[in-house]
Amino acid sequence: MAADVQWWARLAREVRAAGRGDLPVETPLRSVRDALGFDCAALVSGSRQRTTTVNLGYPADMLGYLTTTYRWKCPIHRRAARLGLPLRFVDVPDVHQTRTYREGIQPYGFREGVTLPLAPGAGPERSFVALSSTHDRPLDDGSVLALTMLSHDLAALADPGAEPGDPAADVVLFVSPGKVEVRSALPARLPLNEREARLAARCATAERTGFRHRDADGGWWRVLARARRPDGVLLRISRVPEPGPLTGRELDVVGLVARGWSNERISAALGIAVRTVRSHVESALVKLDCANRTALARHALEHDLDTLAALEAAHR
Template identity: 50%
Template structure:
């Protein structure tokens, strides 16, 4: 099946919209599956170093449970076909393999039992020794017709943009997010990860989106969640909502959560008296936190600390809440 040029342009637009978080991830994946004549499709994200063997399944369109588990584990880890396709960095069909795929464990245990006779894997990254495995798009069909050469080439050329679907974002951060959530109109849509594994409840996540709207600017802050450590949170406008990206992070310079609150407000020009009143602590305690932060960050004065705070997102959710509250009081915002 070979779609015309108009279809490929629409697919590219759909991929970009989902990559920016402006559309659900399954929209372009469904378009690929239906437009290229497959029965099932799955988008599998890159492996994270701490996740063990399984790679995260971001989208599953009609693969049975046993097949999708096999694809995201055994196929991704052990199958020579997957390794061959990933190393060659091109979309691979069964007929492109240098051996009879029907003799493989993947065909015997996952594909044949479900009636699949043809398939394709699109690698979404480069496989390098000692690095986590990249994500991929897998498709299967119950008919035996391989994808045309023209469509194979066009799909391969879109691979770098399709890779953005494994980590939707408005900007290019230094590391993949553990959680990406779209918030708008009082609801949320998880695009990457599991909300239950993140540091915020659904209600708090919606509140972060509201704070973004109220402050009128993208947010970047650090948050400590009990025994699960530190998280780095950023927000960006997208479509008619807000895209919230959350990733685990090291505690910056060993600042305590309260010191981070103080630094966040200090970087906005707040005085010790104003910070103390907003956080409900004494001025003396505020001064102690400032002095401790100066020493930990390694800067000589408040001006230098402000500069470092802006460069390194040394801010907190409580500080941002204080800023939003200050817009209705005499405190500076």
């Protein structure tokens, strides 16, 4: 199915808006799937740690194949990634003889499809879009060319709102006065609930952009807050290892020490005894090999040792 020029122009605007984090990533991907006549679409990121970013319609088993065997071993995908160009099934000689056809196409009733490698990147590390259909009509040449021209903008969908130096985000949320919206997400459960997301958006942008957060399951995340338009904040959330030797409460205390707070003020803000604060500070000094509170504060600022609890206390 071919789309007209006006539709491609609208799609380009959608893609760029989603790449900035102003729209959910699935919005332009759904437009591509539906307007070009495909049944399923998926955006697979360019990292071994982060796999599917968006899945629209692929069965779980097929999705698993796309993110593992297909991505790293399939000659169809490796050829597309090497060339940096969209590759249709119809363009692949003897496609019916390939493992991908036997394990990832035929069992699900797919008869045609496209692999679209996204720039930047190289080889299997590239992000890509997979499109599959149950009909056997190959995508027209004009649409293949248009997708090629959009590939650089589409690549931003794998990590919306990213700026130079940012770690790859597992979750991207947009917080506005009216609601909290998911822009891109991988975990089954979001690491921030709505109250926490609103608190992070309000506090983090007012002071510093990054902090550590432990979710309800005990997992640790790094949250970066970025202002978007007068009424919105983009939260880019990345999974991180446990914060070294520090406990969660020690992190809370260290975050407030980094703001120059006294033990007495920290005690009042966190609702714990002064002697407990003193104990946490002394423990952090030893664990982080810092000579004094000034060195501890500098270490905290350099390594983003801050928490949502510390931010909330500072802005309460």
